[in-house]
Amino acid sequence: MSLLDERIDQAKTICILGHQTPDGDCIGSALAIYNYILNKYGNSKIVKIYLDVFSKKYLILPNADKISDDLKDATKFDLAIVVDCGNLDRLKEYKRYFEEAKDSIVFDHHENNDIPARVSVVSPESIATCEVLYPFLDRTFINKNVAECLYLGLATDSGIFRYKSTNKKTLLMAATLIDYGFDFTKLLDTIVFNNSFNQRKAQGIAFDRLKLICKGQVSYSYLTKDELDNLNITKNDVDNIIVYLREIENIKIAAFAYPVGVNIYKFSLRSNSDKFDLSEFARKHEGGGHMLASGCIYHGNIEDIGRNFEKDMLSFIEDKENSK
Numbered sequence: 001m002s003l004l005d006e007r008i009d010q011a012k013t014i015c016i017l018g019h020q021t022p023d024g025d026c027i028g029s030a031l032a033i034y035n036y037i038l039n040k041y042g043n044s045k046i047v048k049i050y051l052d053v054f055s056k057k058y059l060i061l062p063n064a065d066k067i068s069d070d071l072k073d074a075t076k077f078d079l080a081i082v083v084d085c086g087n088l089d090r091l092k093e094y095k096r097y098f099e100e101a102k103d104s105i106v107f108d109h110h111e112n113n114d115i116p117a118r119v120s121v122v123s124p125e126s127i128a129t130c131e132v133l134y135p136f137l138d139r140t141f142i143n144k145n146v147a148e149c150l151y152l153g154l155a156t157d158s159g160i161f162r163y164k165s166t167n168k169k170t171l172l173m174a175a176t177l178i179d180y181g182f183d184f185t186k187l188l189d190t191i192v193f194n195n196s197f198n199q200r201k202a203q204g205i206a207f208d209r210l211k212l213i214c215k216g217q218v219s220y221s222y223l224t225k226d227e228l229d230n231l232n233i234t235k236n237d238v239d240n241i242i243v244y245l246r247e248i249e250n251i252k253i254a255a256f257a258y259p260v261g262v263n264i265y266k267f268s269l270r271s272n273s274d275k276f277d278l279s280e281f282a283r284k285h286e287g288g289g290h291m292l293a294s295g296c297i298y299h300g301n302i303e304d305i306g307r308n309f310e311k312d313m314l315s316f317i318e319d320k321e322n323s324k
Protein backbone atom coordinates (compact mmCIF):
# COMPACT_ATOMS: atom_id res chain seq x y z
CA MET A 1 0.00 0.00 0.00
CA SER A 2 1.39 3.42 -0.93
CA LEU A 3 1.96 6.06 1.70
CA LEU A 4 -0.98 7.99 0.24
CA ASP A 5 -3.33 4.99 0.54
CA GLU A 6 -2.17 4.38 4.12
CA ARG A 7 -3.08 7.93 5.11
CA ILE A 8 -6.41 7.91 3.27
CA ASP A 9 -7.23 4.59 4.96
CA GLN A 10 -6.81 6.10 8.41
CA ALA A 11 -8.77 9.29 7.67
CA LYS A 12 -12.52 9.75 7.80
CA THR A 13 -12.56 13.39 6.66
CA ILE A 14 -10.18 14.60 3.95
CA CYS A 15 -9.66 17.96 2.30
CA ILE A 16 -7.77 18.55 -0.94
CA LEU A 17 -6.12 21.94 -1.48
CA GLY A 18 -4.06 23.59 -4.24
CA HIS A 19 -2.46 26.84 -5.34
CA GLN A 20 -4.29 30.13 -5.97
CA THR A 21 -5.55 30.81 -9.51
CA PRO A 22 -5.55 27.04 -10.04
CA ASP A 23 -4.43 25.72 -13.44
CA GLY A 24 -4.91 22.41 -15.27
CA ASP A 25 -2.28 20.56 -13.24
CA CYS A 26 -3.61 21.84 -9.92
CA ILE A 27 -7.27 21.11 -10.69
CA GLY A 28 -6.33 17.88 -12.49
CA SER A 29 -4.31 16.45 -9.60
CA ALA A 30 -6.89 17.56 -7.00
CA LEU A 31 -9.74 15.93 -8.94
CA ALA A 32 -7.67 12.84 -9.73
CA ILE A 33 -7.33 12.23 -5.98
CA TYR A 34 -11.01 13.00 -5.40
CA ASN A 35 -12.18 10.59 -8.10
CA TYR A 36 -9.66 7.98 -6.94
CA ILE A 37 -10.95 8.08 -3.35
CA LEU A 38 -14.54 7.93 -4.61
CA ASN A 39 -13.72 4.89 -6.75
CA LYS A 40 -11.78 3.09 -4.06
CA TYR A 41 -13.81 3.92 -0.95
CA GLY A 42 -17.25 4.88 -2.30
CA ASN A 43 -19.03 7.21 0.11
CA SER A 44 -17.31 5.94 3.24
CA LYS A 45 -14.97 8.99 3.30
CA ILE A 46 -15.98 12.63 3.48
CA VAL A 47 -13.84 14.38 0.88
CA LYS A 48 -13.87 18.12 0.15
CA ILE A 49 -11.89 20.05 -2.45
CA TYR A 50 -11.28 23.71 -1.65
CA LEU A 51 -9.79 25.86 -4.39
CA ASP A 52 -9.65 29.51 -5.34
CA VAL A 53 -12.01 30.64 -8.14
CA PHE A 54 -11.24 28.99 -11.49
CA SER A 55 -12.45 29.14 -15.07
CA LYS A 56 -15.77 27.41 -15.86
CA LYS A 57 -14.13 25.49 -18.71
CA TYR A 58 -12.70 23.08 -16.11
CA LEU A 59 -16.25 21.95 -15.28
CA ILE A 60 -15.84 19.44 -18.12
CA LEU A 61 -13.72 17.34 -15.71
CA PRO A 62 -15.52 14.59 -13.78
CA ASN A 63 -16.83 15.90 -10.44
CA ALA A 64 -15.38 19.38 -10.96
CA ASP A 65 -18.74 20.70 -9.71
CA LYS A 66 -17.78 19.31 -6.27
CA ILE A 67 -14.94 21.85 -5.98
CA SER A 68 -15.88 24.51 -3.44
CA ASP A 69 -14.50 27.93 -2.54
CA ASP A 70 -16.08 27.82 0.95
CA LEU A 71 -13.83 29.27 3.65
CA LYS A 72 -16.19 28.64 6.54
CA ASP A 73 -16.23 24.84 6.81
CA ALA A 74 -15.89 24.06 10.54
CA THR A 75 -14.54 20.54 9.96
CA LYS A 76 -11.12 19.82 11.41
CA PHE A 77 -10.05 17.40 8.72
CA ASP A 78 -8.23 14.16 9.55
CA LEU A 79 -6.09 14.59 6.46
CA ALA A 80 -5.19 17.54 4.23
CA ILE A 81 -3.76 16.72 0.81
CA VAL A 82 -1.99 19.64 -0.87
CA VAL A 83 -1.24 19.49 -4.59
CA ASP A 84 0.87 21.58 -6.98
CA CYS A 85 1.60 24.27 -4.38
CA GLY A 86 5.06 25.32 -3.19
CA ASN A 87 4.23 27.41 -0.14
CA LEU A 88 1.46 28.07 2.35
CA ASP A 89 0.76 31.64 1.22
CA ARG A 90 -0.21 30.34 -2.22
CA LEU A 91 -3.02 28.39 -0.54
CA LYS A 92 -4.44 31.81 0.34
CA GLU A 93 -7.12 31.70 3.10
CA TYR A 94 -7.58 27.95 2.49
CA LYS A 95 -4.34 27.36 4.39
CA ARG A 96 -6.54 27.33 7.51
CA TYR A 97 -7.78 23.86 6.47
CA PHE A 98 -4.18 22.67 6.18
CA GLU A 99 -3.13 24.12 9.52
CA GLU A 100 -6.10 22.66 11.36
CA ALA A 101 -5.80 19.18 9.82
CA LYS A 102 -4.46 16.32 11.96
CA ASP A 103 -2.38 14.77 9.19
CA SER A 104 -1.06 16.16 5.91
CA ILE A 105 0.66 15.19 2.72
CA VAL A 106 1.89 17.30 -0.18
CA PHE A 107 2.46 16.28 -3.82
CA ASP A 108 4.32 18.87 -5.84
CA HIS A 109 6.96 19.64 -8.45
CA HIS A 110 7.90 23.21 -7.46
CA GLU A 111 11.49 23.76 -6.45
CA ASN A 112 11.94 25.13 -2.91
CA ASN A 113 8.65 23.68 -1.73
CA ASP A 114 8.49 24.60 1.95
CA ILE A 115 5.02 23.45 2.96
CA PRO A 116 5.38 21.92 6.45
CA ALA A 117 3.37 18.77 5.72
CA ARG A 118 3.83 15.51 7.67
CA VAL A 119 4.86 13.89 4.39
CA SER A 120 6.26 15.72 1.36
CA VAL A 121 6.50 14.14 -2.05
CA VAL A 122 8.24 16.84 -4.07
CA SER A 123 9.98 16.18 -7.36
CA PRO A 124 11.14 19.33 -9.19
CA GLU A 125 12.34 17.28 -12.18
CA SER A 126 8.77 16.12 -12.83
CA ILE A 127 6.87 17.96 -15.51
CA ALA A 128 3.59 17.99 -13.58
CA THR A 129 2.20 17.27 -10.14
CA CYS A 130 0.01 14.67 -11.84
CA GLU A 131 3.21 12.84 -12.78
CA VAL A 132 4.45 13.00 -9.17
CA LEU A 133 1.12 11.68 -7.89
CA TYR A 134 0.62 8.85 -10.41
CA PRO A 135 2.90 6.17 -8.83
CA PHE A 136 1.13 6.61 -5.48
CA LEU A 137 -2.25 5.63 -6.89
CA ASP A 138 -3.19 1.96 -6.84
CA ARG A 139 -3.67 0.98 -10.53
CA THR A 140 -6.66 -1.18 -9.58
CA PHE A 141 -8.58 1.97 -8.68
CA ILE A 142 -7.54 4.25 -11.53
CA ASN A 143 -10.62 4.51 -13.74
CA LYS A 144 -11.57 6.65 -16.75
CA ASN A 145 -12.36 9.65 -14.51
CA VAL A 146 -9.06 9.51 -12.64
CA ALA A 147 -7.17 9.01 -15.92
CA GLU A 148 -8.80 12.02 -17.55
CA CYS A 149 -7.86 14.30 -14.64
CA LEU A 150 -4.25 13.06 -14.57
CA TYR A 151 -3.98 13.48 -18.35
CA LEU A 152 -5.10 17.08 -18.16
CA GLY A 153 -2.34 18.00 -15.68
CA LEU A 154 0.28 16.19 -17.71
CA ALA A 155 -0.82 17.77 -21.01
CA THR A 156 -1.18 21.35 -19.74
CA ASP A 157 2.02 21.55 -17.66
CA SER A 158 4.05 20.10 -20.55
CA GLY A 159 2.66 22.68 -23.01
CA ILE A 160 0.79 19.79 -24.65
CA PHE A 161 3.90 17.57 -24.63
CA ARG A 162 6.04 20.27 -26.20
CA TYR A 163 8.28 21.66 -23.44
CA LYS A 164 11.83 20.42 -23.07
CA SER A 165 11.17 18.52 -19.85
CA THR A 166 8.73 16.24 -21.70
CA ASN A 167 10.36 12.82 -21.79
CA LYS A 168 9.71 9.15 -22.42
CA LYS A 169 8.16 8.75 -18.96
CA THR A 170 5.70 11.58 -19.66
CA LEU A 171 4.61 10.10 -22.98
CA LEU A 172 4.35 6.56 -21.62
CA MET A 173 2.15 7.80 -18.81
CA ALA A 174 -0.02 9.73 -21.31
CA ALA A 175 -0.26 6.61 -23.51
CA THR A 176 -1.42 4.49 -20.57
CA LEU A 177 -3.97 7.13 -19.57
CA ILE A 178 -5.61 7.62 -22.98
CA ASP A 179 -6.23 3.88 -23.07
CA TYR A 180 -8.96 4.43 -20.46
CA GLY A 181 -11.04 5.88 -23.28
CA PHE A 182 -11.93 9.46 -22.31
CA ASP A 183 -12.33 12.02 -25.10
CA PHE A 184 -8.94 13.76 -24.96
CA THR A 185 -9.62 15.88 -28.06
CA LYS A 186 -12.75 17.36 -26.51
CA LEU A 187 -10.96 17.78 -23.17
CA LEU A 188 -8.07 19.80 -24.59
CA ASP A 189 -10.24 21.76 -27.04
CA THR A 190 -12.51 22.81 -24.19
CA ILE A 191 -9.83 23.65 -21.66
CA VAL A 192 -6.84 24.73 -23.73
CA PHE A 193 -7.64 25.64 -27.32
CA ASN A 194 -11.15 27.07 -27.49
CA ASN A 195 -11.55 30.73 -26.60
CA SER A 196 -14.69 32.80 -26.23
CA PHE A 197 -15.20 35.54 -28.81
CA ASN A 198 -14.42 38.19 -26.19
CA GLN A 199 -11.27 36.39 -25.10
CA ARG A 200 -10.04 36.69 -28.69
CA LYS A 201 -10.95 40.41 -28.68
CA ALA A 202 -8.91 40.84 -25.48
CA GLN A 203 -5.97 39.08 -27.10
CA GLY A 204 -6.30 41.59 -29.95
CA ILE A 205 -5.91 44.50 -27.54
CA ALA A 206 -2.92 42.83 -25.87
CA PHE A 207 -1.25 42.03 -29.21
CA ASP A 208 -1.81 45.56 -30.50
CA ARG A 209 -0.08 46.93 -27.42
CA LEU A 210 2.75 44.38 -27.47
CA LYS A 211 6.24 45.84 -27.30
CA LEU A 212 9.82 44.80 -26.77
CA ILE A 213 11.43 46.12 -23.59
CA CYS A 214 14.78 45.56 -21.83
CA LYS A 215 16.79 46.35 -24.98
CA GLY A 216 14.65 44.09 -27.16
CA GLN A 217 15.09 41.02 -24.96
CA VAL A 218 11.64 40.91 -23.35
CA SER A 219 8.21 40.91 -24.99
CA TYR A 220 5.67 42.75 -22.85
CA SER A 221 1.99 43.55 -22.89
CA TYR A 222 -0.88 44.06 -20.44
CA LEU A 223 -4.62 44.47 -20.04
CA THR A 224 -6.39 46.79 -17.59
CA LYS A 225 -9.42 46.25 -15.36
CA ASP A 226 -11.54 48.54 -17.57
CA GLU A 227 -10.62 46.54 -20.66
CA LEU A 228 -11.58 43.25 -18.99
CA ASP A 229 -14.83 44.78 -17.68
CA ASN A 230 -15.76 46.21 -21.10
CA LEU A 231 -15.43 42.75 -22.62
CA ASN A 232 -17.18 41.15 -19.63
CA ILE A 233 -14.30 38.74 -19.00
CA THR A 234 -12.19 37.97 -15.92
CA LYS A 235 -8.49 37.53 -15.14
CA ASN A 236 -8.91 33.77 -15.67
CA ASP A 237 -9.88 34.44 -19.30
CA VAL A 238 -6.58 36.14 -20.12
CA ASP A 239 -4.03 33.90 -18.42
CA ASN A 240 -3.30 32.14 -21.74
CA ILE A 241 -2.04 35.30 -23.48
CA ILE A 242 1.47 34.76 -22.10
CA VAL A 243 1.77 31.64 -24.28
CA TYR A 244 1.66 33.76 -27.44
CA LEU A 245 4.07 36.37 -26.08
CA ARG A 246 6.67 33.65 -25.54
CA GLU A 247 6.36 32.40 -29.13
CA ILE A 248 8.26 35.33 -30.62
CA GLU A 249 11.63 35.03 -32.37
CA ASN A 250 14.77 36.20 -30.61
CA ILE A 251 13.26 37.13 -27.26
CA LYS A 252 14.62 35.79 -23.98
CA ILE A 253 11.69 36.41 -21.68
CA ALA A 254 7.97 37.12 -22.09
CA ALA A 255 5.89 39.13 -19.61
CA PHE A 256 2.17 39.75 -19.47
CA ALA A 257 0.46 41.83 -16.77
CA TYR A 258 -3.21 41.72 -15.83
CA PRO A 259 -5.22 43.14 -12.93
CA VAL A 260 -5.87 40.98 -9.87
CA GLY A 261 -7.09 43.81 -7.60
CA VAL A 262 -7.26 47.58 -7.37
CA ASN A 263 -3.84 48.79 -8.53
CA ILE A 264 -2.49 45.26 -8.21
CA TYR A 265 -1.17 43.50 -11.29
CA LYS A 266 -0.05 39.95 -11.73
CA PHE A 267 2.84 39.36 -14.13
CA SER A 268 2.93 36.02 -15.91
CA LEU A 269 6.54 35.35 -16.87
CA ARG A 270 8.07 32.86 -19.30
CA SER A 271 11.72 32.27 -20.10
CA ASN A 272 13.10 30.72 -23.26
CA SER A 273 16.37 29.79 -21.57
CA ASP A 274 17.32 28.14 -18.27
CA LYS A 275 19.97 30.82 -17.95
CA PHE A 276 17.22 33.03 -16.53
CA ASP A 277 15.63 31.38 -13.50
CA LEU A 278 12.38 33.30 -13.30
CA SER A 279 11.33 31.71 -10.00
CA GLU A 280 14.25 33.63 -8.48
CA PHE A 281 12.97 36.90 -9.99
CA ALA A 282 9.38 36.13 -8.97
CA ARG A 283 10.25 35.35 -5.35
CA LYS A 284 11.63 38.88 -4.99
CA HIS A 285 8.29 40.27 -6.15
CA GLU A 286 5.63 38.47 -4.09
CA GLY A 287 5.52 35.49 -6.39
CA GLY A 288 7.01 32.13 -7.25
CA GLY A 289 6.84 29.29 -9.70
CA HIS A 290 9.28 27.44 -11.89
CA MET A 291 12.53 28.32 -13.62
CA LEU A 292 10.87 28.80 -17.02
CA ALA A 293 7.38 29.80 -15.91
CA SER A 294 6.64 32.05 -12.96
CA GLY A 295 4.28 34.70 -11.73
CA CYS A 296 4.73 37.77 -9.55
CA ILE A 297 2.91 40.87 -8.31
CA TYR A 298 3.45 44.62 -8.82
CA HIS A 299 1.49 47.42 -7.15
CA GLY A 300 0.55 50.82 -8.57
CA ASN A 301 -0.80 52.24 -11.82
CA ILE A 302 0.06 50.35 -14.96
CA GLU A 303 2.43 53.03 -16.36
CA ASP A 304 4.58 53.05 -13.19
CA ILE A 305 4.40 49.29 -12.95
CA GLY A 306 5.61 48.92 -16.54
CA ARG A 307 8.59 51.21 -15.88
CA ASN A 308 9.50 49.52 -12.58
CA PHE A 309 9.19 46.06 -14.05
CA GLU A 310 11.44 46.95 -16.99
CA LYS A 311 14.08 48.35 -14.64
CA ASP A 312 13.98 45.27 -12.35
CA MET A 313 13.96 42.81 -15.24
CA LEU A 314 16.81 44.53 -17.09
CA SER A 315 19.05 44.39 -14.03
CA PHE A 316 18.05 40.74 -13.45
CA ILE A 317 18.99 39.84 -17.05
CA GLU A 318 22.27 41.75 -16.91
CA ASP A 319 23.10 40.12 -13.60
CA LYS A 320 22.63 36.67 -15.09
CA GLU A 321 24.52 37.52 -18.29
CA ASN A 322 27.49 38.80 -16.27
CA SER A 323 27.63 35.82 -13.96
CA LYS A 324 28.20 33.39 -16.85
Ligand SMILES: [Mn+2]
Binds near residue numbers: 025128129
Ligand atom coordinates in the same frame (compact mmCIF):
# COMPACT_ATOMS: atom_id res chain seq x y z
MN1 LIG B 1 2.04 22.13 -11.91
